[in-house]
Amino acid sequence: MGEASYANNSLLQQKVISLTKPIRDEAITCIYKERLPQSLAIADLGCSSGPNSLFTTCELIETVETLCREKTHESPEYIIFLNDLPGNDFNSIFKSVEYFKQKFSSQVVGGVGGQCYITGVPSSFYGRILPTSSLHFVHSSYSLHWLSQVPKGVEKNKGNICMARTSPLNVREAYYHQFQKDFSMFLKCRATELIKGGRLVLTLMGRNSCDPSSNESCYIWELLAETLNDMVLEGIIKEDKLVSFNIPFYTPSPSELKVEIENEGSFTLNHLEVFEVSWKAACGDEELNDNNNCGYRVGQLMRAVAEPLL
Template sequence: MEVISVLHMKGGTGDSSYASNSLVGNKVISRTRPVIEEAVSDLCRNATLPEKLCIADLGCASGPNAFLAVLGIMKAMDKIREEGGFQSPEFQVYLNDLPGNDFNTLFRALPQFQDSLKEQLGLGFGPCFFTGVPGSFYRRLFLSKTLHFVHSSYCLQWLSQVPELEDINKGNVYIAITSPPGVIRAYQQQFQKDFSAFLKCRSEEMVTGGCMVLTILGRKSDDPTTKECCQIWELLSMALRDMVSQELTEEKKLDEFNIPHYNPSPGEVKEVVEAEGSFSIDRLDASQVNWNVYENDSAYNITKCIRSVVESLLVNQFGHAVMDRLFQRYREIIDDTISKETTQFFSVIVTLTKRVV
């Protein structure tokens, strides 16, 4: 599977779009705001604020969350500007995602966001220029030594490709208790390779002293088969196995399908950062947010959220015809699960500073 050409969040602004089903991501970015503010403060106070400041949001998608992190960064910058009594720099903001991302919807919403930015921060702030950058962040995206601040939320768990598995991950779409050791090892190695490539690319693009705040859908435990990271995919595997038993899809298709996704632990993130060597770790935390973030019918809303994220991958493997049946069953399984136990997404949050070369 060519992830770069297949993976994209559901576009548009309709009921099934990612824009309408991204409350979990919204909660995560909102809770990360103090970390962003601290990182911006350190960036500005540890170096002379440049006349032109470049910011990149990697994996921006196309809903309101695309501008939420940028707003937090801008507010933190403006607070420091006011405290220091100096003139605002010009801002270049890069919004990046894979080529299949709905950039049209994203940029239709941009004028309203720019007006809101002026209203909240005043005429003395900016100007701010926005550019869309389609492409994989596992490759170079920007000119060398131009970026000052990089943000990414709930994106780096996506791998550049499905790991090359020597063993069949039978009946599973991701790592599970029943997965052969070789499957687990292949996923770990693919994450290490991809995250190291990400860091190397950003190290070439960032100025010395530049800062990154990365929030990755991960886990607290050292065990890669823990429910902390595997449960949402195990429930999807259950739904697909039911589809196979009803002869609505083929067992072979399920056995050949694996999500290009890996939920790292803080220790794994630290290990790759230290091995790659271009960045120092300023902060490394893990936190959680309940699946049950919705006021009404959490199973329905979580199902819509996951569907808006992974449907493009599933359609590529199983076809459009079975999607409604699949996600109806998925909703039933999720409803049963959250009625019996506490279910949570875990985030690994890391702040990095580009080392002096």
């Protein structure tokens, strides 16, 4: 809730969802054309609470409805699962469902299907969250760079709060191993929950560089760590609090993802793409030319994410 909430500071994430639309459209079109399902089951994992929570669902339904019109098919019924951790504000999403359904009913072709059933699934996506073979399509955006836990053995991280340029080797290894363990568990669970031939479209923060502590992944956390260290010096927070604080966050490289997908073995990789998004994407169009305002927006975005962790 309020000005500092994720709901009010998720413009950048929405731009990311928009950028990946063609990939999702292709995947959902393939599934629809291959199976012509009467019921189409879709899950959005790490849906959060805010304007983005039903954004992807809306777009996917629009795409399928366009196909139905082209092929003069009746609409399927849509079964939508919105997943996030149990602490997520599912009530706010549920309150927006009525509005969503009104918009939905003006779009659907109709027929025997043409209904939409929305369910909240409060659980970690690093475990099973839905029954076997219950899904056609799984989507997740801007969530999978969060690990299931802070890796073990990262206590001596030299005043850092995540992997950073000055992190010792054992800290880097611990983060990478946690990512490997989590991501392969994620794939294994989804492979059981998807029907054979089902599809998965995942977007996450990553990096181009082989170096896991490169600026592209760690800089933003290094800035926060610098401030927290200053606050220790000023006696505002205790040093042992800072030493014990690490963020469960890992931005894999394309090759690290590829290796994990191949080793886990349940999925064939159709498409892997890296794209860059400027931090300026956090700003509204009217703020783009005002650096102060843009800096404030990026600060608010980081606050919305980091404040609950802190």
